[in-house]
Amino acid sequence: MKLDVDALRYLSKEDFRVLTAVEMGMRNHEIVPAELVERIARLKHGGTYKVLRNLLKHKLLHHDSSKYDGYRLTYLGYDFLAIKVLVNRGVFSSVGRQIGVGKESDIFEVATEDGTILAMKLHRLGRISFRAVKSKRDYLQHRRSYNWLYLSRLAALKEFAFMKALGEHGFPVPQAVDCNRHCVVMSLVQGYPLVQVKQLQNPDEVFETIIGLIVRLAEHGLIHCDFNEFNIMIDDEGKVTMIDFPQMVSVSHRNAQMYFDRDADCIFKFFNKRFQLSFHDNKDGCDDSGSDDGEDGRLSFWSIEKSAGFLDKELAASGFTRKDQDEMEKFIEGGGDEGETVSSDDEDCAYENQLGNDGADAVISTLPCLNLNMHQEVSLNHKKVDNTDEHPHTSVTEDLKIAEIVNGVDLCANLRDNENDIVDGSALIKNGTLREEEIDGSDDSEDSAPALIKGLNRQRRRAVAAARGGRKAVISRNSYKDKGGSKSSHNSKLQRQACKLYS
């Protein structure tokens, strides 16, 4: 099912008001009764039902009458909410082709007003039943509620925070530009996932650089946890960029060594199979990475001098708290595989293989202009949030109260306290309704959360400028990449194809 982002242009303020009301209702309802939507949205002249029909038509909502009559957001609806906020902030103005699909995300090219191409990652936690999350569902059954939209948002926030912090520490990562809901905007990496590269002029050097990254991460107190050929990009000059951070953990994690070894193993195995590197022969080569090797020439987790506290100190400053981290680890801990290795014909460590992506498929061919390839509605897989689902017709005051206490957590208070929620345009309840700025994402006006917002705005401007500065016009050389699978980024093509979201 494909849907046109073009529809964004034609959606009215009322449409967004109602869409946001459904999003809010979903904080404590798997399915949000129309009555509640109406009461939250409080359109001036009524007409919520008509708006709901319009949103249904555009597949931004899904109507469900299995348990009782109500609505829920589709992923597309959630995408629209995030995209609208980011467009309003001036982060980008058009959406182009899909350039990647990960195990739990879709990646698109987006263009700023001045034509700079960035990458937009839409997190889709729960879309795929990859074992990690699946196994955690057992756990979820014992918790009263679980919201995939919430987790996708948390994953995006974490990815953004890590990307930013790692970039500031000189790690080769995309430039973090902005984040809203489940959406992260970053600079476009000019290169290819390592999995697509069949030949390297200097595999030893690249191997050492990559192993060096694992070591440096650990020295900074971090483990990537999904460090493999799918999450390492390389360009024509051999420059390596690492991506994909939602599953990173601290070196103080109870399974830290296992995750560290697994990351290192993936790289060893990949280079051994693909480039025939022999690690007994190349044992000395690893020493350049600044680490001590274990007896078999492998990295030794314990011999690395680690500085803990990175997560707490630096990431909290980016809006991702220790509490968020703990919450995420419950679900997607370390890529979630708990050390299980997935064997495929080609690579052992490629978790993406669970999805049948063999790398070549990991990049999708050009999509029609502004058409997001929406993967139907998300299967929300919610368990009942709480008993309120059985009583969809409780009064709005009750509902709002319930909205504030989901799983014993005062969500609304959290949101009020959490500047990120203000900044990201998420809905807040005020007197039982939505405020205007919550709908159009204009809530990041300078007076609503002054210091932080000013800072974030500055940061955003700097990030876009940096992304722009680092951009190369076109990828031309492709000396060692398998030409047959060329999926280079055709910026000019995008510019031709990308249409403005708001003219």
Ligand code: ADP
């Ligand atoms: P997932 O978490 O779902 O695995 P990733 O972040 O690994 O998602 O992205 C999936 C694919 O999208 C990558 O393998 C890569 O091809 C592409 N991709 C992701 N981020 C970027 C980026 N900043 N620039 C260019 N391509 C990207």
Ligand code: MG
């Ligand atoms: Mg990935």
